[in-house]
Amino acid sequence: TGINYEVVALMAIKTELQDHYNVLDNWDINSVDPCSWRMVTCSSDGYVSALGLPSQRLSGKLSPGIGNLTRLQSVLLQNNAISGTIPSTIGRLGMLQTLDMSDNHLTGSIPTSLGDLKNLNYLKLNNNSLSGVLPESLATINGLALVDLSFNNLSGPVPKISARTFSIAGNSMICGVKSGVQPQQSMSRSHRIAIICGATVGSVAFVAIMVGMLLWWRHRRNQQIFFDVNDQYDPEVCLGHLKKYTFKELRASTNNFNSKNILGEGGYGIVYKGFLRDGSIVAVKRLKDYNAVGGEVQFQTEVEVISLAVHRNLLRLIGFCTTECERLLVYPYMPNGSVASQLREHINGKPALDWSRRKMIALGTARGLLYLHEQCDPKIIHRDVKASNVLLDEYFEAIVGDFGLAKLLDHQETHVTTAVRGTVGHIAPEYLSTGQSSEKTDVFGFGVLLVELITGQKALDFGRLANQKGGVLDLVKKLHQEKQLNMMVDKDLGSNYDRVELEEMVQVALLCTQYYPSHRPRMSEVIRMLEGDGLAEKWEASQNVDTPKSVSSELLPLKFTDFAGADESSVGLEAMELSGPR
Known part of the structure; x- marks a missing residue:
């Protein structure tokens, strides 16, 4: 019949919801492909996955x-005002890993059908008005990492839910953990004394055993050398369906972390190509300083956040490894490398990235950042958007990587950090000078990335080759004003590019790299402008805004201009040092 059942399902969702701010305005019943719809994410095979x-x-x-979106892996509806009951049809979503409907106005009971979600990792239904007894079926889900049912009106006994983090606080009618044995109403005095004595003796014995084990462990550890990783070290880690690899397994897959297998090196660690026993190829990121992520608990937190970020334009985390002195992350291997490497590649004498691919990469990167x-909840700021951090899959689709250890942002607008991490030429002026970052920091980096896609060169290289006294962005602005944009186009493209799209991309780049963060567009606006919607109005408005004469000179303060003479590299600089005395 030609009808897309996913379109029908999404339109049913749109019809039942009240969208006061037109968030879903581009959801169209006449569309054959919902993958371009706002707030909808599709998998590589074209099914709605989030x-x-x-x-x-x-x-x-x-x-x-x-319930008809059977390929859904993630449903994030938190912090709205959705009312009514949770549809029992959600139980049909056999691939669902994340369900977050917290902070709404939901009523009724929790459907028993949720127990059918055998792949579920994260369940958050807190801060609603749900009532009734917790379904026993929740105890049958084995891979749960987090369950939060706090602050509802739930009652009755609590099933033995197997989750590393389980919160049921704020439900006054909860009876306690259901054990299958009814508690006795009374107990003899001698029975109580026996229990107390038994518990006391058991506690003393337990403490003595733990102290003995600690002393033995410290003795053993003092005998070990740093590189002798104890593969048996395995604190209780349960992170849903992420695969937990052993260090020995990853060391073997990379041929003992052989330098010949290095795919790249970033601010947080070195990435190696790995060949697993099952024949699959992976990318193994070995963190330089395992203490940099705050130890075991913080590492697990970061890993959980990364695993929740599921989007076709984001690098998916497939596993991890944690030992006493190692932290590693495992990702799919991207066969076409990074945008930076492909910009220098040629196929049969022609550039590997033609103009249409570069436009597609720009849109894909923007969607990943959006x-x-x-x-995402919490929001994630990438802080180092550049061509070498955008990878390409077998279809040359943009996959944003290296966001795994970016600072996390809650619902506040900004975040101040003491360490500035990023790449010279891509760092927003406010971040470089004060350490203050926000989503607009990434927007700035994306604008510089657009310049790299157009020129085919690293931003700093383009400015040096043109003998530009000011900065790269000054040069771009100058060429735009003089209507000589053809001078900045990658020479390998020849005349094989769209002139109208070129001017639009340059204008978007200049809007993204405006000096004041508040003047830069949000990534949702960037996507619309790249698609030709609203760019003219935004550009016209920007021409009436006062900005410093030379934005680019602010990007590289005098004391750090030595970096400009070197290759583009990631840096970690102290914000206090950059901003001077306060």
């Missing part, structure tokens, strides 16, 4: 039609 509508001030009810900024 529905991300957090904090969009939606009300109304959630349609049972959601997901990090507006659809």
Whole structure:
């Protein structure tokens, strides 16, 4: 019949919700492909894999039609005003890993069908008005990492839910853990004394055993050398369906971390190509300083956040490894490398990235960043957007990587950090001078990335080759004003590019790299402008804004201009040092 059942299901959801701010205005029943719709993410094979509508001030009810989106892996509807009951049809979503409907106005009971979600990792239904007894079926889900049912009106006994983090606080009618044995109403005095004595003796014995084990462990550890990683070290780590690799396994896959297998090196660590026993090829990121992520607990937190970021334009985390002195992350291997490497490649004498591919890469990168900024909870700031951090899959689709250890941002607008991490030529002026970063820091980096896609060169290299006294952005602005944009186009492209799209991309780049963060567009606006919607109005408005004469000179303060003479590299600089005395 030609009808896309996913389109029908999404339109049913749109119909039942009340969208006061037109967030879903581009959801169209006549569309054959919902993958371009706002807040919808699709997998590489074209099925809807994530529905991300957090904090969009939606009300109304959630349609049972959601049960027809059978390939969904993530549903994020938190912090809205959605009312009514949770549709039992959600139980059909056998691939679902994340369900977050916290901070809404949901009523009724938790559907028993949720127990059918055998792949579920994260369940958050806290801060609603749910009532009734917790379904026993939740105890049958084995891979749960987090369950938060706090602050509802739930009652009755609590099933033995197997989750590393489980919160049921704020439900006054909860009876306690259901054990299958009814508690006795009374107990003899001698029975109570026996229990107390037994517990005391057991506690003393337990403490003595633990002290003995600690002394033995310290003795053993003092005998070990640093590189002798104890593969048996395995604190209780349960991170849903992420694969936990042993250090020995990853060391073997990379041929003992052989330098010949190095794919790249960033601010946080070295990435190696790995060949696993099952024949699969992976990228293994070995963190330089395992203490940099705050130890075991912080590392697990970071890993959980990374695993929640599921989008076709983001690098998916597939596993991890943690030992006493090692932290490693495992990702899919990207066969076409990075945008930076492909900009220098040629196929049969022609550039590997033609103009249409570069435009597609720009849009894909923007969509990945939009997901990090507006659809992740907590939000994630990348802080180092550049061509070498955008990878390419077998279809040359842009995959944003290296966001795994970026600073996390809650619903506040900004974050101040003491260490400035990024790449010279891509760092926003406010971040470089004060350490203050926000989503607009990434928008600035994206603008510089657009310049690299157009010129085919690193931003700093382009400015040096043109003998530009000011900065790179000054040169771009000058060429735009003089209508000589053809002078900045990658010479390898020849005349094989769209002149109108070129001017639009340059204008978007200049809008993204405006000096004041508040003047830069959000990534959602960037995507619309790259698609030709609203750019003319935004550009016209920007021409009436006063900015410093030379933005680019602010990017590289005099004391750090030595970096400009070297290759582009990631840096970690102290904000206090950069900003001077306060």
